[in-house]
Amino acid sequence: MMDRGIQRELIKALLQLNEMLRGIDFSDGVQRQTVVEILEAVNKRCKMDFTAPKAAAYAESLSGLAQIIGQTDWLNLQAEEKHECRNLCQEIIQIVIGKLRQESEIKKDIVFLPYKASMWDSLESVWRAASEDREHCNTYVIPIPYADRNEDGTVAAWHCEADMFPDDVPVLDWHEYTLEKLKAWQPDAIFIHNPYDDHNAVTSVDGQYYSSKLKTATAHLYYIPYYSTSGGMSENQKSCPAYENVEAIFVQAECLRGFFDESVRDKVQPLGSPKFDKVIHLCQNPPEPPAGWREKMKGRKVYFYNTSLQGMLADVDAFVQKMMYVFKTFEGRQDACILWRPHPLMMATLKSIRSEAVAKYEAARDYFITHDIGIYDDTPMIETAIAWSDVYIGDSGTSVTSLFGVAGKPIFVLDNQIHELPGPDDWLGKAFNGVQSMDEDWIITWNNCLFHSPNHDHHYEFYCRLAEDQDGAYYQYVHPVDDKLYICPAGIPEVLVIRNKKIIKRIKLREDESRHGLFARSVMLQNKIFMIPLRYSAIVCLDVSDDSVTYIEGTKDIVSILLGDFWFVGGSCVWQDKLVVSAASSAKQFIITPETLAVETIDLAPDRISGFSGLIPEDDKIWLLPIQGQEIWCWDPRKGNVKKYVGFPDGFTCEHPGMHFECDLMPLGSVAFANDTVYITPNWGNKFLKLDRASGKISEWKNDFKPSPQAANGYLYTWAIGWFFWQGWDQITTRLPKFMYAPTRTLYQVDWQREQWEKVPVSFDDDSKERMAIGFDRMSKWFLYGCIENAFNSLKDLLDGNIHGKAFDKERQLKAYESIAVNNDGTAGEKIYAYTRKQLGI
Template identity: 25%
Template sequence: MRKQQKKQVSEQISTLYEACCELPKHSEQTFIDLCAEIQEFVSGIFNFVESTAGEGTVTADLLGQLYEMLFKATQYEATTEQLIDLVKKIDESLYDLKIDKIEIAFFCYKASMSDCLASIYFAAKEDQHCEAYFIPIPYFDRTGDGSIGDMHLEAEGCYSDKFDLTDWRTYNIEEHLPDVVFFMAPYDQHNFVTSVHPDFYSKRLKQYCGLLCYSPYFVSNENADFVKSGNESLCATTGALYADYIFVQSEKVKKAWINAINKVEYENNSKGAFGDLKNKILALGSPKFDAVLDTRNEIYPRVEEWVKLINGRKVVFYNTTVSEFLRGGEQYVKKIHSVIETFKNQNDVVLLWRPHPLMEQTCDSMRPDLAAEWREIVAEYKHEADVSNNEKLEKKSNFIFDDTSLFHQAIAMSDIYFGDLSSSLVTLYQATGKPIMIQNIGDATLPIATESIYADEKSFWFSAYHYNSLFRVNRETWKVEWLGTFPDEDFYKNRLYPSVAECNGKLYFAPLSAKEIAEYDLEKKIFRKIKFDLSDDSIHAAYDAAKFLRVVSINQYVFFIPYFHPAILIYNTETDLLSACTDWVDLIERKRTDKDIGYFIDYEIHGTKLVLPCACASVVLVFDSETHTTEAYEMPGNKTGIQLSSVCTNGETFYFTMADGTILIRELLSQTEEIKKIDKLPINHGNIAFYPIKYYDNKVWIFPLFAEKALILDIKTDTVSVLEEFSDEIKYDSENFILFASLINDCFYIITGGSYQFLEYNPKTNQKHEKVLTISKEDENKIRKLASKELLQRMESREADDRIYEDGMFSLPVVLDCIYNTDSYKINKQITAANTNAGESIYYYVKKLVLP
């Protein structure tokens, strides 16, 4: 007998008791008629108990006695009191009815998503104490106006023989009353693309089962935005509301679910509506990982055709998703065109394209303007990928179109994932240990950007922001010359050397993420590295990747201004000696407001002194370049967070910006002098709003780092105006508004953070010119060759949660070149987040709830 069946019997006995209690209230004939009806009811209970609990139970025996006593009652040989007492005994006997069976119904509307239920179902199916029903259910398309469209049913032919499918029309949930229902469609009527049949909305399923269990159709990248924010629409669903239990892949993801649902409850003033989330959401793993890693996956006939076509070639699994399609629109469609065209010239690599199964319905419902073009792309690709065409096979067709119900074969047969980040397949693919590359639907040209330049009469010199390279730009032609890479440093690493200064014919570079100081001899054109002692202080050792942010030269000295390194380094270019100034460190550490913020971001040269606004404490440090000592000046500040971000001077007065946009003005003549304050500037971002600021022509020019406006402060009137010439940059999706701004020969030279434009701006004429930095094909090929080498090393030594992001450096052709030129990958599998027995764990957890 099952728990639900016992519950049903118990409810029937309660009804029986109530009926017997009513008998004395009626006349003789009505009494006799009611006894006959109750006899029929008892007979039904008796048959149900015998069929579910077996013959010979005490309950069945007592029910037989009651049947006979009801007849005797009509003959005045038994009283209603005796009937009621016997019903009470029957109710007590239910305790001895053994619950030794469980029935579970699995409702699935998309075969391609059945992996979120499959391993639970297989575990249940193999248990002799469980009656497991796997029931494909119908679903409907949503039309453009949201109304119900065509009905679909993915049943026979869409699943492997391992599934014993039950017809949805023959499984009556009201009659079966399963102990447990597992479902994977959580949106009920709120899905804008499809809708399962209303009979299978979670609200209705809840009424006819003992436990309603939700196994999400997706898994989440635990290192991405899902676990941070913005996941409310995935978590706080109707299905999650009605479910008794939700099974997720890990404790980290569980926490993200709880945070998301709590946020929705708070916003809707409905705290607790979703129940006790800590006990409702269980981190027992995701069956989707089981499906990827389980060797029981079968080879379908279609896949045998793929094997013939692949014929030993490398395979790229191309995954395109609904969410990114909706976000990208026309640009996304162009990207797919571009990818397909790229592979037309890559006969030695196969493209296995698997669009999301609901892509066409999504086009029709939410982007009808792109529906025709989408169908045209798919039709053309399918024609190219027609492996049944023998002529195609002879021509070594390298296209496969995967519209099978399950994606696991595509994962197993491919060598690399290429596609969107916002897909559960990324996390599933990660479990295989094979490389993952996230596509970029925007511009993927080779970026040439920097945070600092050194200018001489003919050239600009700078190190690259995104990778290890030194460039020189001709100031007349604006052509870019690649001078090489800094020795003994990784090639593809951001912000190796963010600042450069010249001293005695040599360039010196401040190592932020680099290992050592770098020197470049302008005459001999050679690199040299200068070692320095790393801090063994536990506070600073963790920040080895952010050592020095700025470098400046005065006379024969080069000064390296630290971000996290606890010293100002002093390099004497005449003696080749390196020393350090640390007299300020203890003071700054005592006044520190945030342990994760470095010391200095900007500087200003004032005669032989360096003025250093402190980012982690409300202090301005003045460093004497002759005595190598410092003096500290207290400043107004905030209790927490970043304090001062930038500084400039007109020679007498200093202007400082705080991270929140406040401007502080003082002369740095005494500790007690008045400090003038201009309240927060008009911004909408409080994390280092402005950097840098520059003084020119009685104005402070305020450039935005994370803010969205460039401003001008008139120091005569203290009025602030917007510098509209830089407003265009707001349209680019980037963290930094600008990377760099410098005043050289009465012109500002600026590199933007989104478009990476190199701008020349004349503040007197308000004219802005975009300088297009062009690099020779020969130099570009040299850089891409280095990129290919490093990419291959990363593929071979990668950790399971590493991803390669397509950009101007690691472009798709570079990746294809790596795939083609390597025989195998050194796969380092780390499946720590994936419980590969999730299905069994979930099944036996639920079974224990039903059969304690």
């Protein structure tokens, strides 16, 4: 292979030489020697930089010409003979120039720059399509070095995995293809699968291969994601450094375009995923497994256990406990073989950003290996493991589920919070999945079903299904209006209208970024329903008198904010027939008049950098609970004054319920009023509090509840300790509240005067419970088909073949995954190469 820049230099030198030959005096030894030296220099460069046989022939032609010019006694030639010799020399040079130009113009050089061998599948089928087009294309695979990073961002270790690529993939030494050499060469196209440049805390490719540098080395820089998805995309993939520098971003389907930042969406080309190509071809023709694996697989169903980075980062302690639970569930079974494949960056990520958990993870890993639980797969290629496996078990937020999806193999998603078999009442965790409604007569369960308590006694009966999808937290609040029900969304941009157990209307909201978690809550005020955004771009107002929709703009990234991996949203309440919504990142309060939708903004403390998670009205005042810090505010909007209560009891602190680090975030949950005392439940705080109105003192409120969101088990997992609730906003101060203690999903009626907490029986009939045992089905637009571990279907149930609900249906799964993967017949790489050919003018 010749460097493209050198190729051009040689053509230029030979053209100059041809000009010299027009006027050369062959009798002049000095002129002849100059020509010879140029020819020998060009010849030497050709031998050095050409590798093809015919290229070597060009060099030999030049060498022969140099000998003729240097050795012939030109003094004895007549003028006509000298002219013929000059023409011969020019003809030979012109032939070489023509051949060089021909190669340059017809054969295109396409370079692939993978860094992880395990991620080569994201490029491989494109490379194969290009390498098979020998008439038009030269392909070059150059594995580039990358570094693991320490917690402070410094380099921990350098790697190059060139020796880990498949035997039939010819790889080149990156030392010979540094940035400077690539810039001189100017290959026609370069493909990369790392979008981060320097914006990755865990790993980084060598800086000379950042996209900002590579775009100077080629006219066409392309990016193919190293992952595949089941229909959604991580928030941190929305805008990566490489997107600005590449010409095209190849994704698996059109549905992913909306996940990218608007500024780069025109670069998105939905042509399929090479990762799917690889797994489809291998599942059709699986290779022989390694000898040591065959014996463990023989006569057993093979379960591919996937532990993802996202699952680990969400809660590392629960993640490691889950590993041990899975290992012990498989231990000793003769009918099931577990093939565990940790994420290839697991150790690097732990060491870089969760170093305190390295020892725990290593202990679990060593238990698996030393007890010979199953197969430990640390081979570079994931697709072979998929081809050898029968069933997927593991995290949902990972591209591996989509690979099993297009392969038509069952997907059983594990819950990393579950570390034991379910108890008799643990199903309540799916019945009461969150704060569904301020109206206690209606419950929306985890599987998008609406349940009703017709006698107002918390005995719930199935009312109707809200969506065919079985999961996804699509809806969360119920607002009865005359003979209709308005069902407001959480994760889907539409409102349902129901009458007599049937959906009679779907009110579509404008499309927003295609992510779940669009709305935090909804509030009914007069004849309007206000939907408070979490990730949505506006407050939405629905007028139930005519079902018209209005958008209150200007609140994006104010009412809610993303801090780290968690979304915080400001509180809201109805006060004096107006809606008050708090900012999450400041002390701004938005007062909305429902008749006109006019918005008044009041900043209670311009220097404050955090807002309030709870707003609780009391007569003409509003109590404000902070998102951050240890204080409680009482605001009188009419007078414009704020009274601040500080001085939390000694030892009060907060703990992040997922990351388990001490913080001062989300200290308080909800408030109830009893004469001269204000009772406050914690959220992430570690103490129940009470505030004496007369003295202003805040003290610890002793009761029988554990002040921690830590549930008895993972089936009842929650991020909140509990909350008070009433029938409506207007009854907060006139009616005794009920209290839901979230870690046990137990409901209590509170009697302040008698200081009694009476349990309120909550029940579902058997038919209703059966509806929550789903089995294998379409779960949501983010999880197209599979089964989820919960109290209705445990991991043991799966291994025993005792799934409750629908059985696995391969054809349904394959049909479902067609929507998130175009060209899912194994031809995505061919389609991407065809696009590239067109761009290169082939």
